[in-house]
Amino acid sequence: MASLKDVKMKIGGVKKTAQITKAMNMVAAAKLRGAQQKMEDFRSYAEKFNAAMGNLSSAMDSGAFPLMEKREVKTVEILVVTSDRGLCGSFNAHILKMADKLMAALEAQGKKVTLVCVGKKCISHFRKTGKIRQRYADLMGTFQMFNARTIAQDIAGNFLSGDSDEVRIVYGKFKSVAVQRPAELMFLPIQPDAVATTTATSSSAGSYIYEPSTEEIMEVLLPLYMNVMVYHAMLEVSASEHAARMSAMDNATNACKDIIHSLTLIYNKARQAGITAELMDIVGGAEALK
Amino acid sequence: MAEKLKLEVVTPKGVVVSKEVDIVTAPGYGGEFGVLANHAPFLSTIKTGVLTYKSGGQDEVLMVSGGFCEVSNNKLTFLVESAERGTDIDVERAMRAKERAEKRLAEAQAHKENFNRTRAEAALQRALSRLKVAERRKAS
Numbered sequence: 001m002a003s004l005k006d007v008k009m010k011i012g013g014v015k016k017t018a019q020i021t022k023a024m025n026m027v028a029a030a031k032l033r034g035a036q037q038k039m040e041d042f043r044s045y046a047e048k049f050n051a052a053m054g055n056l057s058s059a060m061d062s063g064a065f066p067l068m069e070k071r072e073v074k075t076v077e078i079l080v081v082t083s084d085r086g087l088c089g090s091f092n093a094h095i096l097k098m099a100d101k102l103m104a105a106l107e108a109q110g111k112k113v114t115l116v117c118v119g120k121k122c123i124s125h126f127r128k129t130g131k132i133r134q135r136y137a138d139l140m141g142t143f144q145m146f147n148a149r150t151i152a153q154d155i156a157g158n159f160l161s162g163d164s165d166e167v168r169i170v171y172g173k174f175k176s177v178a179v180q181r182p183a184e185l186m187f188l189p190i191q192p193d194a195v196a197t198t199t200a201t202s203s204s205a206g207s208y209i210y211e212p213s214t215e216e217i218m219e220v221l222l223p224l225y226m227n228v229m230v231y232h233a234m235l236e237v238s239a240s241e242h243a244a245r246m247s248a249m250d251n252a253t254n255a256c257k258d259i260i261h262s263l264t265l266i267y268n269k270a271r272q273a274g275i276t277a278e279l280m281d282i283v284g285g286a287e288a289l290k
Numbered sequence: 291m292a293e294k295l296k297l298e299v300v301t302p303k304g305v306v307v308s309k310e311v312d313i314v315t316a317p318g319y320g321g322e323f324g325v326l327a328n329h330a331p332f333l334s335t336i337k338t339g340v341l342t343y344k345s346g347g348q349d350e351v352l353m354v355s356g357g358f359c360e361v362s363n364n365k366l367t368f369l370v371e372s373a374e375r376g377t378d379i380d381v382e383r384a385m386r387a388k389e390r391a392e393k394r395l396a397e398a399q400a401h402k403e404n405f406n407r408t409r410a411e412a413a414l415q416r417a418l419s420r421l422k423v424a425e426r427r428k429a430s
Contacts, residue, residue, distance in 0.1 A: 041304035048300055049369055052360050056333065145302045145371060211334040212319050220335045220358065231302060
């Protein structure tokens with residue numbers, strides 16, 4: 001049996017760990033609130049944007065825009081969005097697993113896969129594959145619309161130059177504080193029907209006056225649409241990350257409490273055994289003196 | 291001016307303005323345009339520049355950058371990448387940005403770099419609009 005001092009030190013150590021995990025839990029909770037607020041702020045923009053986009057795409061024939069052009073798919077680019085930091089349970093692992101599976105499936109069809117990685121976790125995961133075309137680290141803490149724009153422009157550039165024929169996004173979807181799921185999205189070419197279905201509510205009265213032409217507006221809107229998509233994926237991942245970390249740290253704190261409880265039992269048992277042994281000694285000594 | 295129209299300026303960071311206004315002037319694709327109540331449905335892209343609106347006899351100015359606007363049913367919605375009020379604008383920073391952009395523009399022109407040139411032009415446009423809004427703010 002471990003000595004009293006050993007057990008006591010161990011209890012002290014676990015208590016410190018519990019303190020840290022507890023603090024991380026609270027930090028994650030605060031950051032989650034921030035991330036959710038950011039999502040809330042963005043929602044009205046995204047909704048109005050989609051409404052306008054729906055109006056526009058219904059008003060025009062699905063003209064040939066380079067960003068909507070469907071080509072024979074030889075190279076698929078996957079945009080993987082994960083968090084920069086770990087200690088958030090299996091959140092990143094799930095996303096990476098999904099990306100791995102998608103990659104394997106595409107490669108089995110004889111397609112080439114390139115990766116654009118956002119977040120340190122997926123960069124380190126895919127580093128050895130040598131398929132990373134572009135990486136963005138240290139963004140997920142404080143990102144803004146323009147960060148999303150940089151990424152979107154890069155991907156669009158690659159798509160337009162013909163280096164990739166299809167782009168998909170793999171990211172973590174924020175369902176609720178308790179549930180985050182990895183998700184996959186078709187990104188490029190942009191499908192007009194995908195845009196239209198999100199806007200079943202928009203009932204435009206009469207035809208619009210467009211300035212400049214619908215085509216030229218589309219040229220401006222499509223890249224913006226890409227920004228919105230990327231930004232949205234990043235927002236979801238950041239909210240999911242904090243939610244996942246919150247529950248992971250909560251679990252860790254509970255586990256610490258369990259360990260402390262069982263260690264305390266051991267400690268008390270050892271203490272009692274010590275006392276009993278001492279008493280036996282005293283009683284034995286007294287007997288011998290008689 | 292009995293009839294009013296509802297103006298909404300929305301950015302990815304949230305709704306900046308949501309107000310009943312009399313008239314709005316905005317930097318459109320083909321130049322400045324004004325919108326009054328009962329305007330026909332209309333959709334236009336927005337350039338970086340100055341957005342003015344009048345509500346209750348009071349003039350308000352905003353700096354907006356890149357996006358588009360939609361008019362329908364007396365509702366005017368601006369979806370822009372950023373929108374700033376005069377009070378939020380740091381004049382000194384804008385001045386510095388302007389000088390920097392001008393320098394870059396000159397450099398880019400000297401080297402005939404198209405990419406840098408567009409970027410510098412966009413930056414210059416933003417800085418100039420900011421300064422304009424800040425100035426109008428002071429004047430009123």
